[in-house]
Amino acid sequence: MTKGWNLRGSAISLALLALLWEVGVRVGGVPPYILPAPSRIFNTFLAELPLLFSHAGTTMAEVVLGLFLGSAGGMGVALTLFYLPSVGRALYPLILGLQVTPVFAIAPLLVLWLGYGIWPKVAVAALISFFPIAVNVTDGLRSVGEEMVDLLRTLGAREGKTFRLVRLPASLPFLFSGLKVASTLSLVGATIGEWIGAQHGLGYLMLHANALLRVDLVFAAILTLTLLGLALFGGVALLERRFLRWRKEGKNS
Amino acid sequence: MLEKTKTVLSLQRIHFSYRGGAIPVLAGVDLEVARGGWVTLVGPSGCGKTTLLKVACGLLRPARGRVLLAGEPVDPRGKVAYMPQHDTLLPWRTALGNLLLPAEVEGRPRKLARREALSLLSRFGLDAFANSYPGQLSGGMRQRVALIRTFLTEREVLLLDEPLSALDALTRAELRDWLRGIWEELGRTVVLVTHDVEEAVVLSDEVCVLSSRPARVLGRLAIPLPRPRDPTSSETSRLRGEVLACLRGGSHD
Numbered sequence: 001m002t003k004g005w006n007l008r009g010s011a012i013s014l015a016l017l018a019l020l021w022e023v024g025v026r027v028g029g030v031p032p033y034i035l036p037a038p039s040r041i042f043n044t045f046l047a048e049l050p051l052l053f054s055h056a057g058t059t060m061a062e063v064v065l066g067l068f069l070g071s072a073g074g075m076g077v078a079l080t081l082f083y084l085p086s087v088g089r090a091l092y093p094l095i096l097g098l099q100v101t102p103v104f105a106i107a108p109l110l111v112l113w114l115g116y117g118i119w120p121k122v123a124v125a126a127l128i129s130f131f132p133i134a135v136n137v138t139d140g141l142r143s144v145g146e147e148m149v150d151l152l153r154t155l156g157a158r159e160g161k162t163f164r165l166v167r168l169p170a171s172l173p174f175l176f177s178g179l180k181v182a183s184t185l186s187l188v189g190a191t192i193g194e195w196i197g198a199q200h201g202l203g204y205l206m207l208h209a210n211a212l213l214r215v216d217l218v219f220a221a222i223l224t225l226t227l228l229g230l231a232l233f234g235g236v237a238l239l240e241r242r243f244l245r246w247r248k249e250g251k252n253s
Numbered sequence: 254m255l256e257k258t259k260t261v262l263s264l265q266r267i268h269f270s271y272r273g274g275a276i277p278v279l280a281g282v283d284l285e286v287a288r289g290g291w292v293t294l295v296g297p298s299g300c301g302k303t304t305l306l307k308v309a310c311g312l313l314r315p316a317r318g319r320v321l322l323a324g325e326p327v328d329p330r331g332k333v334a335y336m337p338q339h340d341t342l343l344p345w346r347t348a349l350g351n352l353l354l355p356a357e358v359e360g361r362p363r364k365l366a367r368r369e370a371l372s373l374l375s376r377f378g379l380d381a382f383a384n385s386y387p388g389q390l391s392g393g394m395r396q397r398v399a400l401i402r403t404f405l406t407e408r409e410v411l412l413l414d415e416p417l418s419a420l421d422a423l424t425r426a427e428l429r430d431w432l433r434g435i436w437e438e439l440g441r442t443v444v445l446v447t448h449d450v451e452e453a454v455v456l457s458d459e460v461c462v463l464s465s466r467p468a469r470v471l472g473r474l475a476i477p478l479p480r481p482r483d484p485t486s487s488e489t490s491r492l493r494g495e496v497l498a499c500l501r502g503g504s505h506d
Binding site: 145147148150151152153154155156157161165166169170172244246247 | 307310311312330331333334335336337338339341343344345346347354355357358359386388406
């Protein structure tokens with residue numbers, strides 16, 4: 001992923017975009033409660049850093065908890081689909097139904113059931129991140145070739161050992177692919193959860209600022225969300241590189 | 254009677270079919286392999302050579318017939334080493350890590366296994382690759398590592414399913430000598446499957462010719478030549494001709 005990045009090019013295009021925005025707003029005389037200039041947004045971002053930080057902490061806690069619970073659930077479903085295919089087949093329509101139902105549609109219910117604290121947001125983040133993990137890990141468990149399993153059997157391994165020595169490590173790259181998707185999705189989930197009913201968090205802050213026509217603060221919150229998303233993705237990518245060193249080195253031949 | 258005790262692996266009238274008899278694969282195959290000997294199975298592709306190996310190592314249960322190890326009828330699962338046809342190195346483990354797999358499955362002490370693996374790597378010219386991942390190795394090197402791993406299983410009988418087939422001609426000739434060398438030094442019993450008649454004649458004590466499916470034994474040919482054998486000598490050419498004649502004789506019915 002990072003291989004395709006051209007840092008200098010990205011920086012230049014970003015700077016150009018900001019410049020165009022800045023000039024457009026100033027020349028066009030757009031009022032700041034409609035579209036604030038980037039310089040104003042950045043100033044607000046700096047000035048409100050403690051406030052943004054405190055709300056970001058709440059959102060991040062929801063995301064990380066949701067991601068953790070969603071991953072655990074996703075892996076559980078993947079293992080069930082793999083080891084108990086008949087149970088898996090019975091459950092699959094249910095899981096798929098849950099997935100195609102927009103999670104945001106049931107978010108109000110979650111708020112009703114779980115209150116205004118972090119738990120409905122954790123639930124939304126978990127529900128939204130569970131599916132990519134389940135699908136990817138299932139593929140990972142199935143990616144192990146028949147001959148590899150045969151080899152382990154002739155060495156005298158039972159399924160437990162085969163799982164630990166072969167299936168689990170073979171699933172890791174798939175797990176990380178799922179985590180990359182899930183980590184960004186769960187941030188979306190937590191934010192929307194906060195829109196529906198919250199007392200803290202970046203989503204709540206955005207709604208609040210919007211009502212006060214503090215569009216600069218809305219943008220500052222969006223910038224914070226973007227940074228959180230990048231940090232999450234980067235964290236997963238870092239873990240991936242740490243655990244899958246063989247993939248990088250294996251390509252040198 | 255004396256001859257009998259020398260036999261380490263014996264397959265007696267093995268019948269096997271897939272899907273409960275719908276597709277007969279083996280029709281009463283007999284095989285006797287002497288301790289320390291080398292028997293090669295040749296036959297038309299798809300005739301059931303791999304199936305026979307899988308019966309011999311207990312991955313498949315014959316419909317009729319018996320598998321005997323050192324004269325005792327047993328379930329050979331876990332008692333006979335098997336090297337499947339395709340790349341079965343774990344891509345996330347280095348060459349050395351792959352060699353430790355048998356010891357890990359069996360719960361043998363890691364330190365000892367490591368020392369043993371390192372000594373074999375250096376004895377057979379692979380010490381420079383101990384810490385390389387399979388993705389960094391050439392096809393020939395990968396097969397060498399997989400072959401050494403098979404020798405490290407501490408089983409008396411090694412079943413090798415076309416270990417040299419996927420290699421280019423030059424590497425194959427090189428690996429053929431290398432494999433003979435390691436077998437002569439480590440002294441194990443080998444059953445090799447190949448479709449390369451020259452390979453069979455150059456390497457084995459005995460060539461066993463199988464018919465097309467369902468497989469029967471068409472003939473056995475002792476190769477009483479001293480090793481190393483010259484694949485271009487008149488003796489080997491004559492024996493190759495005999496094996497080919499035997500193969501052709503079976504394809505008429």
